[in-house]
Amino acid sequence: MEGLTVKAFGMIAEKLPEQEFKFPKxxxxxxxxxxxxxxxxxxKDLDFSLAVNQQLIxxxxxxxxxxxxxxxxxxxxx
Numbered sequence: 001m002e003g004l005t006v007k008a009f010g011m012i013a014e015k016l017p018e019q020e021f022k023f024p025k026x027x028x029x030x031x032x033x034x035x036x037x038x039x040x041x042x043x044k045d046l047d048f049s050l051a052v053n054q055q056l057i058x059x060x061x062x063x064x065x066x067x068x069x070x071x072x073x074x075x076x077x078x
């Protein structure tokens with residue numbers, strides 16, 4: 001199946017049936033998050049960051065359709 005590769009880490013992975021899965025192509029990260037929340041409602045209660053092709057993103061980002069998406073738990077440190 002073509003599409004986005006989604007990888008979940010830490011506590012996020014514990015809330016999903018798989019740590020890595022394919023997800024249908026989305027136009028942007030906002031649309032992807034809405035679809036993920038619809039498919040996995042328990043994600044709404046978690047605080048996590050999103051990375052696209054190993055780059056942390058802070059805003060809605062366009063997607064081509066073959067990116068690697070990481071759902072990352074909060075970082076600690078200083």
